[in-house]
Amino acid sequence: MTYFTSVGEVPRKRHLAHRRDDGRLLYEEMIGEEGFSSTSSLLYRRNIPSAIARSAPWEPTGAELHENRPLIPRHFDLHALFPDGGGRDVVRHRRLVLGNDDVRISYVVAGETSPFYRNALGDECVFIEDGTARLESVFGALDAGPGDYLVVPRATTHRWVVAPGAGPVRAFCIEATSHITPPSRYLSRFGQFLESAPYCERDLRVPRARLLAEDVGEDPAAEVDVLIKHRGGGSVHTCQHHPLDAVGWAGCLYPYAFNLRDFEPITGRVIEPPPAHQVFEGRDFVVCNFVPRKVGYHEGAVTAPYYHANVDSDEVMFYVAGRYEARSGSGVRAGSVTLHTSGHSHGPQPGAYEASIGVEAVDETAVMIDTFRPLLLGDGALESDDGVYLTSWLDRAD
Numbered sequence: 001m002t003y004f005t006s007v008g009e010v011p012r013k014r015h016l017a018h019r020r021d022d023g024r025l026l027y028e029e030m031i032g033e034e035g036f037s038s039t040s041s042l043l044y045r046r047n048i049p050s051a052i053a054r055s056a057p058w059e060p061t062g063a064e065l066h067e068n069r070p071l072i073p074r075h076f077d078l079h080a081l082f083p084d085g086g087g088r089d090v091v092r093h094r095r096l097v098l099g100n101d102d103v104r105i106s107y108v109v110a111g112e113t114s115p116f117y118r119n120a121l122g123d124e125c126v127f128i129e130d131g132t133a134r135l136e137s138v139f140g141a142l143d144a145g146p147g148d149y150l151v152v153p154r155a156t157t158h159r160w161v162v163a164p165g166a167g168p169v170r171a172f173c174i175e176a177t178s179h180i181t182p183p184s185r186y187l188s189r190f191g192q193f194l195e196s197a198p199y200c201e202r203d204l205r206v207p208r209a210r211l212l213a214e215d216v217g218e219d220p221a222a223e224v225d226v227l228i229k230h231r232g233g234g235s236v237h238t239c240q241h242h243p244l245d246a247v248g249w250a251g252c253l254y255p256y257a258f259n260l261r262d263f264e265p266i267t268g269r270v271i272e273p274p275p276a277h278q279v280f281e282g283r284d285f286v287v288c289n290f291v292p293r294k295v296g297y298h299e300g301a302v303t304a305p306y307y308h309a310n311v312d313s314d315e316v317m318f319y320v321a322g323r324y325e326a327r328s329g330s331g332v333r334a335g336s337v338t339l340h341t342s343g344h345s346h347g348p349q350p351g352a353y354e355a356s357i358g359v360e361a362v363d364e365t366a367v368m369i370d371t372f373r374p375l376l377l378g379d380g381a382l383e384s385d386d387g388v389y390l391t392s393w394l395d396r397a398d
């Protein structure tokens, strides 16, 4: 994040002794990127954040990846991975669908609150397909609902709270091994969103109030386990004190939410290329979203995507809502993911290209990830692959 926010009790100057009303010293903790040389925040904690009583291994399950060979485009039905509608949590029960060294993409349907968790590998961007949940972190709380992206900086201690009886939350999880930010071309050289960007600071939701253990009815002195995903696997740290103990914080690094309905689509007389739909970027991948919009004001405009060979990337499309006219006849529907690989040219299925001529608006909602290195298949992909997408472009007329 690039703009300054301050929440709760924060001293006037940094790095000076800051005491609670009862005289006890607070502990200043920096969470910062690139070795004290980039975006950071300072938190003021009741307890020493380093205090861990015990540590044990944690083995995230289903982390293996498999070659996409022979190389084929694929269609996965993510809803089929959770036929009983959930009962799991957002952290431990993700099913890995696709991944490489830069990003791992998974899906979960969860009806329970997760343990506290910290991803030390990179930032996470969790897209809420459906349902509601609350992200509780050392920075405060963010309520999340359908269409929200929740961007969680690397190593932020947080958990996903699903209210009892609220129904499961469906989450499409993008885990980077880098940072996830708005595209740099949307920002001024000082970090403000430009007028030409399709969203801006006022579209982002940030924590507005501190969140302490007692605020959520829990014991501040209780030992609490925190799951940590890190290079080489996972671990559990049993923290001496409840991690929700920051009385305030200030800085430019914190979790935030952005709803894709607040993305103002860039449209034109003829079809716009996918970069017009970009919403975030990470190292060697981008995130785009397609939202309902007017299209093709030019007479005779073909509004479906022209056929394209992604010579430098693999393309993942998660279909969220609406109608996907370009995929007509392929079986793609809400909850589907398609994988269009480099080395294969793709575009609309038969009939859809011509049918799109003269269309004035599209009602589609989808999230796309383009990776610049090939994607491998997770167990969630192998289990939900329809096995027939390869031939969905064949001309059936003959």
Ligand SMILES: [Fe+2]
Residues within 6 Å of the ligand: 305, 308, 315, 340, 346
């Ligand atoms: Fe494409």
